Amino acid sequence: MRLHLLALLARGPAHGYELKQDLEQLLGSAYPQPNVGQIYVTLGRLEKSGLIEGEDVEQSSRPNKKVYHLTEAGRDALRAWFEEPEDEPRVRDEFFMKLALAPQTGLAEQITLINKQRRQYLNTMRNLSKLAAAENRDNRVAHLLIEGAMLHLQADLDWLERCQEELEELE
Amino acid sequence: MSDVLPPVLRAEGLVKTHYGEGAPAHAVRGVGLSVARGEFVAVTGPSGAGKSTLLHLLGGLQRPDEGSIWLDGRCTDAYGEARWAEERRQYIGIVFQFFNLVSNLSVADNVELPALLAGRSPKQARAGREELLAELGLEGKERSMPGELSGGEQQRVALARALVNHPPLLLADEPAGSLDSKGTREVMRLLSRFHQRGQTIVLVTHDARLASAADRVISFFDGRIADDAELGGSPARGRGISDVLELRDRLR
Numbered sequence: 001m002r003l004h005l006l007a008l009l010a011r012g013p014a015h016g017y018e019l020k021q022d023l024e025q026l027l028g029s030a031y032p033q034p035n036v037g038q039i040y041v042t043l044g045r046l047e048k049s050g051l052i053e054g055e056d057v058e059q060s061s062r063p064n065k066k067v068y069h070l071t072e073a074g075r076d077a078l079r080a081w082f083e084e085p086e087d088e089p090r091v092r093d094e095f096f097m098k099l100a101l102a103p104q105t106g107l108a109e110q111i112t113l114i115n116k117q118r119r120q121y122l123n124t125m126r127n128l129s130k131l132a133a134a135e136n137r138d139n140r141v142a143h144l145l146i147e148g149a150m151l152h153l154q155a156d157l158d159w160l161e162r163c164q165e166e167l168e169e170l171e
Numbered sequence: 172m173s174d175v176l177p178p179v180l181r182a183e184g185l186v187k188t189h190y191g192e193g194a195p196a197h198a199v200r201g202v203g204l205s206v207a208r209g210e211f212v213a214v215t216g217p218s219g220a221g222k223s224t225l226l227h228l229l230g231g232l233q234r235p236d237e238g239s240i241w242l243d244g245r246c247t248d249a250y251g252e253a254r255w256a257e258e259r260r261q262y263i264g265i266v267f268q269f270f271n272l273v274s275n276l277s278v279a280d281n282v283e284l285p286a287l288l289a290g291r292s293p294k295q296a297r298a299g300r301e302e303l304l305a306e307l308g309l310e311g312k313e314r315s316m317p318g319e320l321s322g323g324e325q326q327r328v329a330l331a332r333a334l335v336n337h338p339p340l341l342l343a344d345e346p347a348g349s350l351d352s353k354g355t356r357e358v359m360r361l362l363s364r365f366h367q368r369g370q371t372i373v374l375v376t377h378d379a380r381l382a383s384a385a386d387r388v389i390s391f392f393d394g395r396i397a398d399d400a401e402l403g404g405s406p407a408r409g410r411g412i413s414d415v416l417e418l419r420d421r422l423r
Binding site for chain 2: 111115118119121122123125126128129133147150153154157161164165168
């Protein structure tokens with residue numbers, strides 16, 4: 001979350017609660033929302049490493065709030081973040097290990113494993129569909145996020161189909 | 172009313188083999204299923220698994236080599252072509268991947284035709300058509316010819332045509348198969364909406380996104396049912412979207 005907060009601060013100074021709201025507004029309900037405590041802890045660490053600086057602002061009827069701004073080092077860290085492409089999301093899959101190891105254990109059938117996993121994916125897909133239907137239509141970012149998750153799941157389901165085809169041929 | 176209504180659709184022991192050039196293709200190899208009133212069932216599986224053949228059997232577009240089909244408890248074993256055609260006017264609506272609209276009839280005529288064939292008066296047919304086209308966001312397209320519409324619009328016309336006689340059962344064969352992702356979402360939204368109003372639907376699709384709109388998913392492999400799962404409303408074991416989205420974090 002460190003870099004996400006830095007990226008939000010690149011627009012201008014903000015305090016912790018504002019950053020939480022900004023994230024929620026940007027990503028919609030689909031994304032796991034960080035709690036505000038997590039945000040404050042992360043801001044503290046970022047300040048310690050010199051990537052942001054905080055300034056206390058007095059408030060009349062409430063405790064002071066701390067408004068943070070990005071430092072030049074923080075801006076460099078962000079540039080480096082944008083510079084690098086990310087790893088592809090799935091390189092290793094625990095389900096695949098179950099499938100590969102099941103026959104020699106005599107404790108689970110591969111087809112049963114596939115069916116169970118498919119049910120799991122389909123239920124998740126259904127929940128994503130519901131989220132998409134509930135999300136504000138104008139929030140393009142939130143919809144793209146959900147669509148990305150759905151496409152990943154679709155690929156996982158296609159791959160389960162491939163596994164099933166191969167294994168049924170062996171029978 | 173009896174509290175045990177017969178299922179809208181029931182099949183037992185269905186077998187269908189295609190004999191063409193080369194080896195015979197065993198498209199459906201002993202399939203039984205039952206669809207209750209108001210259910211939305213998706214049949215998914217890889218292409219060539221026989222799921223479209225299954226749907227064609229259920230709609231009487233092809234006859235099984237073995238097995239039986241019941242519509243609302245009525246056995247169809249002795250049905251001829253004419254009787255099946257009658258069922259497809261009154262009891263079963265069908266939408267296809269490539270819409271199958273009559274290309275030289277207007278949108279309005281395409282939708283009204285099955286109502287007229289089913290014995291509705293022209294006035295009733297027009298009223299039914301107007302209601303459905305409005306519902307499907309196609310007002311103003313009545314006089315268009317199918318070829319002038321986008322794929323998504325044509326599929327909506329096909330849906331209106333399939334539903335104009337209020338059939339108890341809607342069969343859909345890859346209804347989004349030739350649509351882009353926007354058209355797919357549109358079809359999904361409409362199927363969900365009709366289902367929420369009580370429409371019984373059997374949908375054949377290879378698209379898991381579309382299938383996830385159903386409340387029951389049958390996985391079809393190599394002519395047989397490999398799994399038949401109710402989709403629950405809530406994620407299993409508290410898992411769900413956050414897991415999908417956080418995959419990359421977990422795998423690091």
